[in-house]
Amino acid sequence: MDGKTVEIKTDMKQKSKALAIIRSMPPKSNYPNRMVEYDVTHSEVAQWIASQPDALQYLFNKARDRGLIVFNQETGCWRGIDWKPATKPRVIHERKSQSLRRPKHHARRARGTKAAVINKGSK
Numbered sequence: 001m002d003g004k005t006v007e008i009k010t011d012m013k014q015k016s017k018a019l020a021i022i023r024s025m026p027p028k029s030n031y032p033n034r035m036v037e038y039d040v041t042h043s044e045v046a047q048w049i050a051s052q053p054d055a056l057q058y059l060f061n062k063a064r065d066r067g068l069i070v071f072n073q074e075t076g077c078w079r080g081i082d083w084k085p086a087t088k089p090r091v092i093h094e095r096k097s098q099s100l101r102r103p104k105h106h107a108r109r110a111r112g113t114k115a116a117v118i119n120k121g122s123k
Contacts, residue, residue, distance in 0.1 A: 018058035022049060 028044035040046050049055050063069045069078045 014054070014058045014061060018052075018055045021052050021054050025049070 025045070025048055028048050030043045030045045031038055032042060032044055060069075064078075067081060069080055071078050
């Protein structure tokens with residue numbers, strides 16, 4: 001047997017196991033609250049399937065084998081093939097306008113001046 005045949009048999013075995021688990025799902029609602037717009041994240045069916053390790057492993061393997069996700073050895077993380085990092089907005093530093101600047105003739109108060117005045121007045 002070549003590697004491709006072994007891979008196909010393994011895939012079929014995983015698929016059979018995943019589908020057998022899904023076939024044994026107890027009664028679940030796919031749309032539990034019809035008063036709000038449908039949202040798959042609230043589906044009892046989707047939550048149950050997501051809680052089944054063999055079904056998730058099968059889905060992961062399919063995504064990997066079809067090249068939908070790729071592994072980055074440097075980061076040790078998987079990502080979707082179409083994922084692009086978010087670009088950071090450029091920060092533009094503007095000069096303070098002349099009206100917001102302190103006048104050149106305005107002298108800064110020396111450190112300790114306020115304390116000296118308070119001590120002088122408290123005698």
